[in-house]
Amino acid sequence: MAEVIIVRDPIEAGSVAASIFMQQIIANPATVLGLATGSTPLTTYSALAKEVREHSIDVSRVGGFALDEYLGVPPEHPESYRSVIAREVVEPLGLTPEQVFTPRGTGPDIARAGAEYEAMITDAGGIDIQILGIGSNGHVGFNEPGSSLASITRIKALAEQTRRDNARFFGSLEEVPTHCITQGLGTILRARQLVLLAFGSSKAKAVAAALEGPVSSAVPGSVIQQHPRATVIIDEDAAARLAHSEYYRHAWQSAQDLRAVDF
C-alpha cells in the first residue's frame, strides 16, 4: 500500500515531494528522474529547483525521461511536452536539454518510437523516481482507462475527457491532438519509486478509485497499489472521497517530518 500524505495545498505538496526527490538525488547524483507534465507537478518542480539552487546540488549527472508526448506536435511547439519539460524542469533545475528525453511524437517510422524509448530507458539503467499526476478519469501518463497493466511505451488515442481537460493549454478543443505516445503502466511500475500527486475536487473520484478500489485497467492509477515503494501526496479536496481518510490523515505527521529534513 502506498504511503498517503494529505496536505493543505499544492504548494505544501510541492515542498513535500521536492524533499523526497532531493533525498534521492543526494543519495544518487546520477538519479534518473521520471517526469510528468500537466499542472500537477509544477509546484514540485519549482520547489525542487529552489532546493537545488539553495543547496548548490550538482545535477550534472541527473537524467530524465518524460512520461508522454502528443503525437504530431513538433518538439518546438510551445505545448509539446518537450517544450513544457524544457520550461518547467530543464531550465529551472539547471539541466542541459541533452540530459532529458521525451518520447518522439513526430518523424519517420513513428510506430517504432515506443520501442526506441523503452530501449533508451533500459540503457539509462531504468527510472529511479517517477512523479505522476492523475487525470480526472483515472489516467496516469496518457494511459487511459482500458490500458493494459503490463503495457509499455506506445501510441494511444486520447480520451475525449482528457482532450477536454487539456484544451486549456491549446487555443480550442479542436487543436488538442487526438493521439499521444506514452510510457505504459508496465513501464511506470518498473520505476524504482513512485510519487503521485493530485489536487482539487475534480480528482477526488479518481483518487478514491485508484487508492481504495480494485486494481483494474478501468482505473489506470490503481497500479500504484501494486508498487512496493509509492507515496501519494494529495490535498484535502482530492482526498474528500476516500473512505479511510482518518487513517490517511494520520499520515499528515509524515509530511511534517519530511519538511523537517535537513540537507
Ligand SMILES: O=P(O)(O)OC[C@H]1O[C@](O)(CO)[C@@H](O)[C@@H]1O
Ligand atoms: O496535472 P493535470 O494537468 O491535472 O493532468 C493530469 C495528468 O495528466 C497528464 O497530463 C497526462 O500526461 C499527466 O502528466 C498529468 O499529471
